[in-house]
Amino acid sequence: MAQRKSNTPQSPESKAKRKNPATILFEEVSGGSLAVPLLAILSGLLLGGLIIVLTTEEMYARIAGGDILGGLGTGIGAALKSYAALFTGSIGDPGRIFSALQNGDALSIRRAFNPFLESLVQSTPYIFAGLAVALGFRTGLFNIGAEGQLFIGALASVWVGFSLEGLPSIIHIPLALLAGAAGGALWGFIPGLLKAKAGAHEVINTIMMNYVAFRLSEYLLRGPLRRPETFNPVSPFIEDSAKLPRFFEAPIRFHLGFFIALGLAYVVYYFLFKTTWGFNLRTVGANPHAARYAGINIVWSTMLAMSLSGALAGLAGANEVLGVNYNLAVAFSSGYGFDAIALALLGKSHPLGVVLSALLFGFLRNGAIRMQVSAGIPIDIISVLQAFIIAFIAAPAIVRTIYRVRLQTEGETTFVSGWGGS
Amino acid sequence: MxxxxxxxxxxxxxxxxxxxxxxxxxxxxxxxxxxxxxxxxxxxxxxxxxxxxxxxxxxxxxxxxxxxxxxxxxxxxxxxxxxxxxxxxxxxxxxxxxxxxxxxxxxxxxxxxxxGSLNLAGLLRSMVVRAVPIALGAFAAMLNERAGVVNIAIEGMMLMGAMVGALVGSVSNLWLGLLAAVISGALMALIHGILSIRYKTDQIISSTMLLIFATGMTSFISARFMQKYQYLNNPGIFKTWAIPGLSKIPVIGPMFFEHNLFTYAMFFFVIVLHVALFYTRWGLRLRSVGEHPKAADTLGINVFRTRYMAVILSGMMAGFAGAYFTLGSVGRFDEVMTAGRGFIGLAAMIFGNWTPVGSFGAAVLFGFADSLSAKLGILGVSLPSEFLLMAPYLATMIVLAGVVGRGNMPAADGKPYEKE
Structure with a gap:
């Protein structure tokens, strides 16, 4: 990335002269690593709001009637109402929580807290899938196939979930999770192998593997894995012993998967930053030539990284099957794999960042459901928001230009070095 | 020269x-x-x-x-x-x-x-029809990549073209709808161009962003307006126009000469792109920018302008390909209706070795797999059609792995150019 002139650091003395505590604080925030993500999220939300305003029909009706200010008010009101619904849908309605607590009725307390916990449920697959993509990024690989790996992971774990009977949970759950990880790992291993051995670019291969996975899951769910008593392409329900335990009674679906995801985020962090293997992988990602010179086996590293990345994505699928759906239907995942790219970027490919962005995405996604119901804003607005966020994250220069802040230039990796060569 | x-x-x-x-x-x-x-x-x-x-x-x-x-x-x-x-x-x-x-x-x-019996002539005809979006998508991807810009959002631009084409086509007429689809593709491409050429954003990230944006935005508009007001989603389709005389030839006639605008456009673009890329100064410059931008720059070719032009042309082509779905085939827009055709187009381009004729051939082959898989169900064959639908992807992976010979991908594909 070119270091632009406006961005050249000034000499320390000239800076120190003009400093007061407020600017120090401002620079800490704006120059620190949090600035770009925060500004990106802010800009994304603003632009999303603008789209809601621009697509509000009543606004045009009033403007056409001559009431321009009133019309604009209607539009902005619609956007505010939508974001309010997004908030209550994802975090909860404070009034409702308060009255439920006063009331003391167990069911209404559960209902009042459900939006918050449901957001955590929605965040869980994001954490797994985001870790998958982030691990790839750290090792210089662009795993765009998290979606396919997720499908294969889900297929493997649902199969283990319903076909093995009579196992205790303590064995069945880990087995089903492992199956999911193994399925995803296999789906990641193949592009890794092709990259390492034949130099075929992993982006195109993981895209291809995605579609192979979709077709394979369609075939399996229409044929061998179909629930016998139905003609719909759905799998049988998994055994009770394979279900990830839920912590509360209905309607709360909050389950163990969330804590597994958090634990795994720590494991990924430890692996990447505290072990020799992780160091090797990161070195390959940062500079393959230097890594080769240092005696790191690049072929092995690439295959390992893609398999691990695939395993994490596979766990996202396993988590959905074992913790939320308990069975598998065609096209069950709505784009977790692609969203994961956005949140890995937002989280700067750091496990902690990934967890935080996954929480954000989970809350947005859950809130958007409420927004769709109560404000009539289609849930797809979330994808648009995410796209804006990636745009601002991926081109920090834009954020710099818009907000006129000075930001640290960071080393940015080019993930693409051509489709076929390495 | x-x-x-x-x-x-x-x-x-x-x-x-x-x-x-x-x-x-x-x-x-x-x-x-x-x-x-x-x-x-x-x-x-x-x-x-x-x-x-x-x-x-x-x-x-x-x-x-x-x-x-x-x-x-x-x-x-x-x-x-x-x-x-x-x-x-x-x-x-x-x-x-x-x-x-x-x-x-x-x-x-x-x-x-x-x-039993198999309608071979019908199969071949539907092969050509199903090859259309794949081939047009492949051309779109190729225009980009020949100039050294990777774009995996062809699928997204096609979706945008399909949606805008249906929307504008419904309120005005088909031709304006088609024009709007092409323009919408160009605008999306322009964003990709600005991000990846000016800001030197990673091209895959930039196009992933566009892909997510297009999927979200088209579904959003569709859910917010087009499903509610049916008159906004009823553009009609371009009529089939049989070429007099030629369409009467058995087998060949229905296969090649009895189609609508989009299929003829596909044949037209194969020839035009082949000639333009390999036999004109314009094509040589475009390719040189994709192969060795620094050398091209030294010779006085404006690398940035050439890349912008290629990216925008590619977007126009993708928008046109998207319009096929609404204005050339179905006659209405449905959410994510391109169903991965843009990605198969990308595959066809790689399979076809970054050439117009090769991409077209690959698109026809993939179209054949597509139409055959639709036929398999009717014939009641035990082989699941899903495996046939996997074939294009697997074939592309095999080609990319160098089993059938090294492809000659543009050398500077995906690399941002830094002017010194």
Whole structure:
């Protein structure tokens, strides 16, 4: 990335002269690593709001009637109402929580807290899938196939979930999770192998593997894995012993998967930053030539990284099957794999960042459901928001230009070095 | 300076590949001779209907006894395989491979249609129709990549084109809808261009962003307006226009000369792009920017402007390809209706070695897999159609892995250019 002139650091003395505590604080925030993500999220939300305003029909009706200010008010009101619904849908309605607590009725307390916990449920697959993509990024690989790996992971774990009977949970759950990880790992291993051995670019291969996975899951769910008593392409329900335990009674679906995801985020962090293997992988990602010179086996590293990345994505699928759906239907995942790219970027490919962005995405996604119901804003607005966020994250220069802040230039990796060569 | 430099072909073929190919040919021969021929009855007949439904000119059906035909095919394959192992086809290995693949396809069709009938003419016609979005998508991807810009959001631009085309086409007319679709593709491409050329954002990230944006935005508009007001989603479609005379030729006529605008455009673009890329100054400059931008810059070619132009042309092509779905095929917009055609287009471009003719060939092949898989269900064949639909992706991966020979991808593909 070119270091632009406006961005050249000034000499320390000239800076120190003009400093007061407020600017120090401002620079800490704006120059620190949090600035770009925060500004990106802010800009994304603003632009999303603008789209809601621009697509509000009543606004045009009033403007056409001559009431321009009133019309604009209607539009902005619609956007505010939508974001309010997004908030209550994802975090909860404070009034409702308060009255439920006063009331003391167990069911209404559960209902009042459900939006918050449901957001955590929605965040869980994001954490797994985001870790998958982030691990790839750290090792210089662009795993765009998290979606396919997720499908294969889900297929493997649902199969283990319903076909093995009579196992205790303590064995069945880990087995089903492992199956999911193994399925995803296999789906990641193949592009890794092709990259390492034949130099075929992993982006195109993981895209291809995605579609192979979709077709394979369609075939399996229409044929061998179909629930016998139905003609719909759905799998049988998994055994009770394979279900990830839920912590509360209905309607709360909050389950163990969330804590597994958090634990795994720590494991990924430890692996990447505290072990020799992780160091090797990161070195390959940062500079393959230097890594080769240092005696790191690049072929092995690439295959390992893609398999691990695939395993994490596979766990996202396993988590959905074992913790939320308990069975598998065609096209069950709505784009977790692609969203994961956005949140890995937002989280700067750091496990902690990934967890935080996954929480954000989970809350947005859950809130958007409420927004769709109560404000009539289609849930797809979330994808648009995410796209804006990636745009601002991926081109920090834009954020710099818009907000006129000075930001640290960071080393940015080019993930693409051509489709076929390495 | 007339650019006569055609894509170079690598003459050397390694002995290992030579052997591998020979063994593949033999295996295909065995598959046809043993598995296909062995699993059908002795007197079983195959009928290929040579007249597509609704066609005026009738050609006699092609009827033959299946097993002897399969045995002949198997013998040819085995012969080719033996020759490949002993002498080797050398430079013509890929030609032999195509021949064997064609024999395999014909054998497969004879096998599935044995004891019944298969409308071969209809299959070929639908092959051409299904190749259209794939080929146009491949051209879009190629225009980009020849100038050294990767764009995996062809799918997204197609979706945007489809949506905008349907929306504008509904409130005005088809031609304006088509124009709007093309413009919307160009605008999306412009964003990709600004991000990846000006801001030097990673091109895959930038196009992933566009992909997510397009998927979200089209679904958003569709859910917010087009599903509610049906008159906003009823553009109609371009009528089929049979070329007088030519469309009366049996089999060939319905296959090539009885289509609507988009199919003819596909044929047109194959030729135009081939000539433009390989025989004009414009094409040479475009390719030089994709191969070695620094050298091109030294010679006075404006790398940034050339790349912007290529990216925007690519977006226009993708928008046009998207319009096919709403204005050329279905007549209404549905959420995520492109269903991965843009990605198959990308695959077809790679399979076709970054050339217009190759991409077109690959698109036709993938279109064939597509139309055949639709037919399999009707024929009641035990082979699940999903596996046939996987074939294009698997084939692309095999090609990319260098099994069929190294592709000649533009050398600077995906690399942002830094002017010094």
């Amino acid at each position: 007339a650019a006569t430099a055609m894509p170079k072909h690598i003459d050397y073929i390694s002995p290992a590949r030579q052997r591998g190919m020979g063994i593949t040919f033999l295996l295909i021969g065995l598959l046809i001779g043993v598995f296909f021929a062995g699993s059908i009855g002795d007197g079983s007949m195959t009928t290929f209907v040579m007249t597509p439904g609704g066609s005026a000119t009738v050609l006699a059906d092609l009827v033959f006894t299946t097993r002897p035909a399969l045995n002949i095919l198997a013998t040819i394959c085995l012969g080719l395989g033996a020759f490949q192992l002993i002498r080797g086809f050398g430079r013509r290995t890929n030609l032999a491979l195509s021949l064997v693949a064609a024999l395999l396809i014909f054998g497969f069709l004879s096998w599935i249609a044995s004891g």
